[in-house]
Amino acid sequence: ADAPPGNPKEDGRPKWDNKFQYILSCIGFAVGLGNVWRFPYLCQIHGGGAFLIPYFIALVFEGIPLLHLELALGQRLRRGSIGAWHAVSPYLGGVGIGSWLLSVLISLYYNTVLTWVMWYFINSFQEPLPWSVCPLNENRTGFNEECYESTAVNYFWYRKTLNITPDVTEKGTLQWWLVLCLAACWAIVYLCTTRGIETTGKAIYVTAIFPYLVLTIFLIHGLTLPGATEGLAYLFTPNLNILKNPRVWLDAATQIFFSLSLAFGGLIAFSSYSSPKNDCEKDAVTVAIVNCLTSLYASIPIFSVLGFKATTGYWDCLDRNIISIINKFDLPEQSITRQNYTTSIRLLNISHPEKIAALKLKSCNLQEFLDQSVSGTGLAFIAFTQAVILMPAPQAWAILFFTMLFSLGLSSMFGNIEGVFTPLLEIKIISKSIPKELLSGIICLISFLTALCFTLGSGSYWIDIFDSYAGSLPLLVIAFFEMTGIAYVYKIKRFSEDVKWMTGRKPNLYWQITWRFISPLLLLIVFVAFVTLQIQKSPSYAAWNPKYEYFPMKEEKVYPPWVLAICVLLSVLPCIFVPLVAIFHLIKQMLRSKDPSSVPPAVFSCQGANS
Amino acid sequence: YAWDANEEYLFKAVVAFAMRRYSSKSTTQISNVLLCNVTDRVSFWFVVTDSATNATTVPGSEVEAAIRMNRNRINSAFLLSDQTLQFLKISSTISPPVEPSTPVWLIVFGVVLCLTVAGIIFLIVSGIQRRKKKNKESSEREDFEEKCEVTVTMENGIPCETLDLKAGHINGVYAADDERFASL
Numbered sequence: 001a002d003a004p005p006g007n008p009k010e011d012g013r014p015k016w017d018n019k020f021q022y023i024l025s026c027i028g029f030a031v032g033l034g035n036v037w038r039f040p041y042l043c044q045i046h047g048g049g050a051f052l053i054p055y056f057i058a059l060v061f062e063g064i065p066l067l068h069l070e071l072a073l074g075q076r077l078r079r080g081s082i083g084a085w086h087a088v089s090p091y092l093g094g095v096g097i098g099s100w101l102l103s104v105l106i107s108l109y110y111n112t113v114l115t116w117v118m119w120y121f122i123n124s125f126q127e128p129l130p131w132s133v134c135p136l137n138e139n140r141t142g143f144n145e146e147c148y149e150s151t152a153v154n155y156f157w158y159r160k161t162l163n164i165t166p167d168v169t170e171k172g173t174l175q176w177w178l179v180l181c182l183a184a185c186w187a188i189v190y191l192c193t194t195r196g197i198e199t200t201g202k203a204i205y206v207t208a209i210f211p212y213l214v215l216t217i218f219l220i221h222g223l224t225l226p227g228a229t230e231g232l233a234y235l236f237t238p239n240l241n242i243l244k245n246p247r248v249w250l251d252a253a254t255q256i257f258f259s260l261s262l263a264f265g266g267l268i269a270f271s272s273y274s275s276p277k278n279d280c281e282k283d284a285v286t287v288a289i290v291n292c293l294t295s296l297y298a299s300i301p302i303f304s305v306l307g308f309k310a311t312t313g314y315w316d317c318l319d320r321n322i323i324s325i326i327n328k329f330d331l332p333e334q335s336i337t338r339q340n341y342t343t344s345i346r347l348l349n350i351s352h353p354e355k356i357a358a359l360k361l362k363s364c365n366l367q368e369f370l371d372q373s374v375s376g377t378g379l380a381f382i383a384f385t386q387a388v389i390l391m392p393a394p395q396a397w398a399i400l401f402f403t404m405l406f407s408l409g410l411s412s413m414f415g416n417i418e419g420v421f422t423p424l425l426e427i428k429i430i431s432k433s434i435p436k437e438l439l440s441g442i443i444c445l446i447s448f449l450t451a452l453c454f455t456l457g458s459g460s461y462w463i464d465i466f467d468s469y470a471g472s473l474p475l476l477v478i479a480f481f482e483m484t485g486i487a488y489v490y491k492i493k494r495f496s497e498d499v500k501w502m503t504g505r506k507p508n509l510y511w512q513i514t515w516r517f518i519s520p521l522l523l524l525i526v527f528v529a530f531v532t533l534q535i536q537k538s539p540s541y542a543a544w545n546p547k548y549e550y551f552p553m554k555e556e557k558v559y560p561p562w563v564l565a566i567c568v569l570l571s572v573l574p575c576i577f578v579p580l581v582a583i584f585h586l587i588k589q590m591l592r593s594k595d596p597s598s599v600p601p602a603v604f605s606c607q608g609a610n611s
Numbered sequence: 612y613a614w615d616a617n618e619e620y621l622f623k624a625v626v627a628f629a630m631r632r633y634s635s636k637s638t639t640q641i642s643n644v645l646l647c648n649v650t651d652r653v654s655f656w657f658v659v660t661d662s663a664t665n666a667t668t669v670p671g672s673e674v675e676a677a678i679r680m681n682r683n684r685i686n687s688a689f690l691l692s693d694q695t696l697q698f699l700k701i702s703s704t705i706s707p708p709v710e711p712s713t714p715v716w717l718i719v720f721g722v723v724l725c726l727t728v729a730g731i732i733f734l735i736v737s738g739i740q741r742r743k744k745k746n747k748e749s750s751e752r753e754d755f756e757e758k759c760e761v762t763v764t765m766e767n768g769i770p771c772e773t774l775d776l777k778a779g780h781i782n783g784v785y786a787a788d789d790e791r792f793a794s795l
Binding site for chain 2: 119125126187191332333
């Protein structure tokens with residue numbers, strides 16, 4: 001009998017609707033919150049335009065080869081991370097398990113960051129914005145003390161949003177508003193990943209393209225703001241001396257690495273759903289270049305807005321000084337303006353120095369305001385929200401900004417969840433008995449319940465811990481084993497043959513050299529440098545303590561031993577599977593070779609498996 | 612606007628108005644309000660003399676209370692605000708922020724959550740329906756295949772049994788072919 005007509009799944013594996021969906025998913029996975037709030041910060045503190053040099057060198061010698069490797073691997077073996085690495089070599093199965101575990105850990109805390117974004121988003125519909133005014137204290141005589149001493153924006157973030165405890169050991173209570181937002185976020189993630197790539201493929205059209213629209217709007221608006229040019233000049237002025245500092249090269253390498261979302265297993269999962277004869281080489285180069293260009297493109301509006309914020313702060317400082325001078329000397333209005341401030345103050349200092357000294361004027365320096373560099377959550381929830389208040393129609397800008405952040409994070413979450421979901425689907429017991437929707441529902445529910453611990457009072461300290469220890473070191477280790485595994489266990493020659501079968505041409509000299517020597521070496525150097533730097537400084541964190549004597553400065557505290565143990569566990573756990581699985585298979589092999597009646601294991605063929 | 616004698620006159624009038632409203636004595640005149648030390652900064656001292664006796668001044672606390680009561684009217688007479696028209700020693704109370712009955716964010720959150728849950732339910736229901744249809748289709752196909760095996764084998768639309776039953780007819784065209792071929 002003939003096969004029923006119109007059956008697209010010859011081997012039962014879901015497929016992307018079209019190539020554009022696949023590329024867009026990879027780009028959406030790679031382009032995330034880090035492109036917006038980490039890259040501009042790094043550019044700023046590492047000598048502006050000069051940072052682009054180590055960045056592009058790292059991209060060419062580390063990012064693109066590894067990206068191509070992962071995409072080619074997934075496409076050829078047509079399996080998720082666990083299955084793919086087991087197929088490469090049973091001794092390398094631990095790499096797949098490590099990747100899978102990493103995706104789990106990162107999905108947990110990444111969605112909590114999205115919770116914060118959602119909380120700010122739903123609070124942006126008010127007039128006035130809740131982070132623009134301080135609440136009053138109990139007897140209505142003045143403002144709330146904590147808010148008054150820091151700023152309204154800080155108060156809203158640390159008290160109204162996080163309700164942060166002064167110490168990581170103080171658990172605090174579950175913040176019900178964050179729990180609600182967390183539930184909503186996981187519901188949205190479930191909605192989009194219910195049927196795997198079938199649903200994320202549709203959602204990605206919106207979540208991957210929308211941020212570019214918003215960035216363009218912010219770019220146009222940001223460039224019209226006063227002070228934008230100062231911010232941009234500050235960002236991009238190259239300081240070539242900075243290249244002598246090895247820290248800069250390390251930061252560039254790690255930034256490229258984390259920015260491209262390598263070693264999560266998500267890219268392998270995505271490429272396993274594309275057709276076997278797809279040109280993965282072109283895909284890899286496209287995704288990497290789009291990711292880098294997005295980082296650059298995002299830094300322009302960010303720094304225009306930050307320049308605007310610095311300029312406004314500088315003008316406020318000047319205005320306050322001018323008012324006190326005018327009041328003191330009873331001069332008419334507009335006699336001292338911002339432009340003639342310096343000359344006027346010099347004249348007055350010559351004529352009445354003791355009066356000027358008595359005023360205790362704060363020195364206003366634009367450079368100082370520009371130097372207040374922030375990255376990460378500080379950029380989005382403190383610096384940018386403060387800038388938004390100063391713009392006309394602040395609600396609209398806040399809503400746009402937070403929906404953009406949400407889409408950026410959501411498209412990265414798709415990749416993380418896919419990295420968890422796809423290997424689970426390949427375990428026969430699970431895929432036969434549980435429908436896809438139920439499996440993804442179970443994953444989202446378990447993740448939601450586990451992530452509740454991040455909504456405690458000390459939650460943000462724990463997210464920092466996860467980010468620094470689970471989201472950094474293990475990735476380097478897994479990536480190193482990925483590269484060396486393919487280069488020296490699977491052998492590059494065989495891999496090149498596979499790539500030739502898929503793309504129609506043999507990988508050229510650039511790929512051969514980078515896969516064999518340069519990238520593994522570079523990864524090793526980065527890993528060693530990273531570990532040495534981590535060991536040198538004792539792990540500490542900055543706590544928000546209203547009772548601190550130098551409040552609103554943050555208090556530097558050291559992690560207690562049990563927290564340090566958890567940090568080490570987070571870093572080591574994904575990596576430990578690599579040697580464990582290798583040893584396990586070695587023992588199995590030895591036991592089998594001792595048993596003479598056993599059939600020798602068949603030479604493994606890496607044809608596309610029917611999954 | 613520039614500060615000139617007319618504005619000073621307005622100021623005196625407004626202060627007199629405030630005094631009248633506060634003490635309900637309709638006797639305070641504009642001439643009872645005296646300004647002195649007017650500077651370019653537009654800052655000055657002023658006193659209010661008692662209208663009954665033109666020499667004594669009204670105590671400062673009374674004047675303060677009167678101005679505090681009518682601050683709003685004084686501000687709007689000059690199109691200024693608490694920050695731009697300052698009375699030293701009279702600090703303004705801060706108005707409490709407006710609190711709507713339900714926090715606005717809960718409303719927005721409710722909207723977002725309802726949309727998401729509606730989407731999830733839609734996807735799950737359509738998934739269940741699709742699965743039911745697939746099961747029904749596959750069971751139908753199995754029935755059809757079973758039926759096919761039972762049917763008689765066909766050869767060009769003619770049942771094979773009928774063909775076999777007949778003896779083979781000799782086709783006359785080919786029978787006479789022997790002499791056509793050349794002998795080897």
